[in-house]
Amino acid sequence: MQNIKYDIIIIGAGLGGLVTAALLSKEGKKVLVLEKNKQIGGALQSFGIDKKLFESAVHYLGSLNNGETLYKLYDYLGILKDLKLKRLDIDCYDEIILNNKSFKLAQGHDRFAETLSQYFPNEFKGIHKYLNEVKNVCSHFPLYNMRIGSAEEKQQVIGKGFHALISQFTHNDELIQVLGGNNLLYAGNQQQTPFYLHALIQNSYIESSWKFEEGSAQLAILLKDVIQQHGGDVFRNQEVKLIKEENGIIQYVETTEGVQFIADAYISNMHPDLTYQMLDSNLIRPVTRKRISATPLTKSSFMVNISLKENQIKYRNHNIYFHKSEDVWLDLKRQVVDDPLSFGIFFYQDKKNPIYASAISILCYNDFDAYQQWEKSMHTTTYSENRDELYQTYKLNLMNYCIDAVTEIIPNLKQSIVKMDACTPLTYRDYLNTPKGSLYGFQTNVDDLANTTYSTQTKIPNLYFTGQNINLHGVLGVSITALLTAADFVGLPYLVDKINLHATKK
Numbered sequence: 267m268q269n270i271k272y273d274i275i276i277i278g279a280g281l282g283g284l285v286t287a288a289l290l291s292k293e294g295k296k297v298l299v300l301e302k303n304k305q306i307g308g309a310l311q312s313f314g315i316d317k318k319l320f321e322s323a324v325h326y327l328g329s330l331n332n333g334e335t336l337y338k339l340y341d342y343l344g345i346l347k348d349l350k351l352k353r354l355d356i357d358c359y360d361e362i363i364l365n366n367k368s369f370k371l372a373q374g375h376d377r378f379a380e381t382l383s384q385y386f387p388n389e390f391k392g393i394h395k396y397l398n399e400v401k402n403v404c405s406h407f408p409l410y411n412m413r414i415g416s417a418e419e420k421q422q423v424i425g426k427g428f429h430a431l432i433s434q435f436t437h438n439d440e441l442i443q444v445l446g447g448n449n450l451l452y453a454g455n456q457q458q459t460p461f462y463l464h465a466l467i468q469n470s471y472i473e474s475s476w477k478f479e480e481g482s483a484q485l486a487i488l489l490k491d492v493i494q495q496h497g498g499d500v501f502r503n504q505e506v507k508l509i510k511e512e513n514g515i516i517q518y519v520e521t522t523e524g525v526q527f528i529a530d531a532y533i534s535n536m537h538p539d540l541t542y543q544m545l546d547s548n549l550i551r552p553v554t555r556k557r558i559s560a561t562p563l564t565k566s567s568f569m570v571n572i573s574l575k576e577n578q579i580k581y582r583n584h585n586i587y588f589h590k591s592e593d594v595w596l597d598l599k600r601q602v603v604d605d606p607l608s609f610g611i612f613f614y615q616d617k618k619n620p621i622y623a624s625a626i627s628i629l630c631y632n633d634f635d636a637y638q639q640w641e642k643s644m645h646t647t648t649y650s651e652n653r654d655e656l657y658q659t660y661k662l663n664l665m666n667y668c669i670d671a672v673t674e675i676i677p678n679l680k681q682s683i684v685k686m687d688a689c690t691p692l693t694y695r696d697y698l699n700t701p702k703g704s705l706y707g708f709q710t711n712v713d714d715l716a717n718t719t720y721s722t723q724t725k726i727p728n729l730y731f732t733g734q735n736i737n738l739h740g741v742l743g744v745s746i747t748a749l750l751t752a753a754d755f756v757g758l759p760y761l762v763d764k765i766n767l768h769a770t771k772k
């Protein structure tokens with residue numbers, strides 16, 4: 267048993283755990299964050315190939331312009347000034363390539379509408395109606411706009427699916443496909459994904475789109491510094507395996523090394539299913555555990571990371587979503603084992619010669635089930651089991667498949683490769699402890715919102731959740747949820763007022 271008693275222990279130093287901890291530390295709470303990995307950050311981990319820095323997940327983030335929500339929150343936390351960010355091209359944050367045509371999605375609502383209308387001149391009205399609905403839906407989410415509101419507000423706009431709503435604005439299938447062309451950002455499918463999920467994410471990038479100049483891990487490190495400056499602790503290599511309840515409240519958590527840590531309250535940044543699996547308590551009913559365990563997950567992914575020869579491939583200051591199929595949703599409707607049809611392509615700028623890319627990453631959907639034969643093996647930097655030749659061959663074949671596919675739009679890709687490696691669904695499962703390596707955790711279903719959305723609070727009064735499974739995933743979504751979790755301790759109006767006051771003083 268550790269001697270220090272904390273006010274709050276947070277399990278997991280992902281973005282959710284770290285933002286929650288930073289907010290609570292600033293409120294004078296003595297916080298401890300326990301992270302299982304050697305590197306903090308969860309999906310914000312960066313790593314090297316050929317001495318170049320790659321993102322494990324996060325390639326871009328939105329709503330970071332002066333006055334926007336993430337700007338306000340990160341500025342309040344004191345980390346904004348130190349974040350090294352680069353704005354993506356104003357007239358194109360995402361390029362959707364479909365049917366051998368290229369469509370640009372631009373930053374700024376007016377520019378977004380103008381740019382799209384050039385490709386679809388007859389859909390001018392539909393595009394404006396779509397954008398108005400995006401703005402309308404987003405305005406019903408109070409915290410997304412850093413204001414206080416009521417739960418009823420959201421109820422008015424959450425009940426429609428992407429396809430059901432979008433078809434009210436346009437019947438032009440190509441336009442609908444383009445609007446859904448970056449669905450890798452939410453891994454939904456057009457029938458079940460609520461329109462609001464699409465709207466919150468698309469809108470954040472329309473507001474402003476940014477990438478990290480020196481790796482997303484910098485965000486995790488800055489948050490850790492805030493926690494430590496305010497007297498908190500962040501311990502790495504501490505995997506929690508047991509959460510012990512007695513007399514109606516959590517008494518302690520225990521790590522795989524058998525060390526127990528105690529606090530007044532506990533917050534899990536893990537997937538709720540995993541949290542409940544390690545929770546020793548009868549207070550969470552079997553039916554609840556079963557329901558959570560059965561809630562469908564978003565698909566997993568495969569990411570090829572390629573270090574490039576110098577001066578070969580032009581740097582694009584935007585991302586590309588390239589679809590080989592006419593249906594941008596097809597990979598979400600079928601098992602993707604070794605033949606993905608949609609690809610997200612992300613460019614890293616060469617500092618020495620900025621018109622060229624030093625590296626690129628290719629992301630696609632990939633089903634966890636394809637990895638069943640290696641499911642029992644585990645591989646991280648702290649715990650490493652070698653996977654057999656077959657796994658390496660499978661990985662290499664899929665990397666080559668992706669490269670061949672993308673060669674259609676980047677012709678000299680193959681001959682420009684210096685070194686490459688890939689993250690598979692098993693990599694994501696092992697490094698993030700996400701069930702089945704799922705991209706974004708629970709899959710929100712518009713027809714079953716009550717069973718696919720979860721609260722920050724649990725039946726146990728001193729056990730809470732934070733992170734991507736609650737409310738919304740992504741850097742913006744997880745940061746907003748962290749605010750909600752922190753508010754469980756200090757009050758939401760108080761915290762939101764403080765953040766807004768800080769913003770107005772500048």
Ligand SMILES: Cc1cc2nc3c(=O)[nH]c(=O)nc-3n(C[C@H](O)[C@H](O)[C@H](O)COP(=O)(O)OP(=O)(O)OC[C@H]3O[C@@H](n4cnc5c(N)ncnc54)[C@H](O)[C@@H]3O)c2cc1C
Binds near residue numbers: 323
């Ligand atoms: C491939 C991919 C690409 C993405 N791209 C983008 C993007 O471009 N832009 C964007 O905004 N979002 C993106 N996202 C989504 C975004 O990264 C996530 O929604 C967000 O980072 C999740 O943060 P989190 O804190 O909820 O979870 P995580 O980052 O998963 O953090 C959970 C943490 O808990 C730790 N943990 C788990 N179990 C234990 C345990 N038992 N004991 C101790 N610690 C434990 C994990 O090691 C991890 O550090 C992407 C995600 C993926 C997977």
